Amino acid sequence: MVLFSLVASHAEIDLETVARLSAGASEVPLSVLGRQQEILGAVALATCNRYEIYAEARTEDDVDAARAAVISRISESSGLSEHTVSRAFETRSGPAVSRHLFAVSAGLDSAVVGEREIAGQVRRALTGAQQDSTASPALVRLFQAASKTAKDVGARTALGSRGLSIVSVALDLAAELRGGPAGTGAEFSGSRVVIFGTGAYAGATMAQLTGRGCSDISVFSASGRAQTFVATRGGTALSSASLEGAVAAADILIGCSGSEHRVQAADIVRVRSESEQPLVILDLALTRDFDPAVAELEGVELLTLESVRLAAPSEQAESMSQAADIVAKAADSFEEQQKVRSVDGAIVALRRHTMGVLDTEIARVRAQHGCTAAAEEVEFAMRRMVKSLLHIPTVRARELAVAGEQDSYLAGLEALYGITVQEPAASAPAQCPVDPAADTA
Structure with missing residues (x-):
């Protein structure tokens, strides 16, 4: 496999x-x-x-x-x-x-x-x-x-x-565009922010903004999940009716949704026709939440994933x-x-073969002598001996596998014991648990 x-x-x-x-x-x-x-x-x-x-x-x-x-x-x-x-x-x-x-x-x-x-x-x-x-x-x-x-x-x-993260670098750039140095811990104090989306990036963005002093954060979700999102994170959930007012008053718009409904430049012009304050737009969605033409609007700065990549610091x-x-x-x-793992089947086959021979011999001892103390001692000694004999072949199987020579081991099993190891059947999809640590994104 x-x-x-x-x-x-x-x-x-x-x-x-x-x-x-x-x-x-x-x-x-x-x-x-x-x-x-x-x-x-x-x-x-x-x-x-x-x-x-x-x-x-x-x-x-x-x-x-x-x-x-x-x-x-x-x-x-x-x-x-x-x-x-x-x-x-x-x-x-x-x-x-x-x-x-x-x-x-x-x-x-x-x-x-x-x-x-x-x-x-x-x-x-x-x-x-x-x-x-x-x-x-x-x-x-x-x-x-x-x-x-x-x-x-x-x-x-x-x-x-x-x-570092894409979100942290993007917010550093936004802080610089707004005239404040990044890393102060309060660079977004007093800023009004609208986040589009409720996924992992939106959650990371909310956490970063809060940690940098922003207390006025609104969230819009075209799928209607904004209320559930803000319930555990804070902020204000926006509806389609209240979205325009929030965008008109915002200092920063952040796209994290990747939805099919892209915000057009004409929408920004119409909603903010009476606003003279500068606007920073962070488009962190792979499929773009904002029309690239918004970058041409007066008073608007657009930052995209490509902007973040170019600005990311070298380590x-x-x-x-x-x-x-x-x-x-x-x-x-x-x-x-x-x-x-590729020789696990061979190891199991050898153990099964050897233990089968052992069990047959032990059955003969019991048939002749019954379940006596002497018979139990013989069984104990024989099992210990077989375990010892299997140790070296098991170790050698793994050593040969690491060296890429597992085929020679399989050939040896067939030549010495007549054991043919079948190709393992497809395993059922695993359902074992993954790392329980909480996601950071």
């Missing part, structure tokens, strides 16, 4: 294409699993600047067919041609899969290097896949290891102490090196464990 991934991110393609590719992102794993026997599991990771599919194929020979199935389904959901989709994604397999996901989860592949929000998004991607029963056991182990790696990077390097080389080392070691450890 082989893990592979399809990766499309801000590093290789523009964000507009990433947004189009990720249309219907959550439906892709369910769809391909329903169609393709070559695919045993799939998890979709869709964020503000990346769309990635992690999948498990039955064998190396099935990877190409499995990839083609995923590409076809993404093409259907996005409306892009299969050729365009195929070119947009980079395919990774083998150790490259874990190295990349671990780096992503740790924030090393983010527009804002070291951001902590991505770790929560990785956890939620696995949770969603488990709820949909699309996460195979190997994918569960992969994503759980990625979450652990992100925690280690946060705890053991300066990247974690910086607490110290030492911290990056430490984090990269943690990621590399974690990926190596995961790959080693994967290789060891």
Whole structure:
């Protein structure tokens, strides 16, 4: 069974294409699993600047067919041609899969290097896949290891102490545009802010604004979830009727929804026709909550995800090196464990064969001598001896697997004992719990 991934991110393609590719992102794993026997599991990771599919194929020979199935389904959901989709994604397999996901989860592949929000998004991607029963056991182990790696990077390097995120950098830029220095803890005191959306980014934005002194925050949700959102976070829920008045009085508008209803430049002009105060708009939605033309309006400053990426501070080389080392070691450890698991079936087969022989002999002893103290002593001695004899073959199986020589072990079992290890059947999607830590995004 082989893990592979399809990766499309801000590093290789523009964000507009990433947004189009990720249309219907959550439906892709369910769809391909329903169609393709070559695919045993799939998890979709869709964020503000990346769309990635992690999948498990039955064998190396099935990877190409499995990839083609995923590409076809993404093409259907996005409306892009299969050729365009195929070119947009980079395919990774083998150790490259874990190295990349671990780096992503740790924030090393983010527009804002070291951001902590991505770790929560990785956890939620696995949770969603488990709820949909699309996460195979190997994918569960992969994503759980990625979450652990992100925690280690946060705890053991300066990247974690910086607490950078797309939201924090965006708000730093907004504070500078409004003439106040960032990092004072009160740079948004007295500001009137309207947030569009109630998802993870909206929650992170609300927390950041509150921590920076903002007490006048209104929230609008086209789906009607604003009231529930503010109930636990504070702020004022807006309806369609009260939205225009809030926008007219706002100093800052922040888009986090990615909804189909984009705010047009004409809407801003109409609603704020009598206002002379400057307006800062932060569009943090991948699919854009605001028409780019608002940037041309007088008195309006528009900041987008691309603005945030360009303004993100560079991290110290030492911290990056430490984090990269943690990621590399974690990926190596995961790959080693994967290789060891490849001989689990052989170890079980050898133990079953040996214990079967032992049980037969013990049954003979009992038939001849009954359940006497002497018979029990013989059984105890024989079981201890067999356990000792199995130790070295078990250790050697794992050593050979790590060295990539598991086939020689399997051949030895067949030659010496006549044991043929069958290819394991597909495992049912794992439902084991993920890391219970609360999301930071």
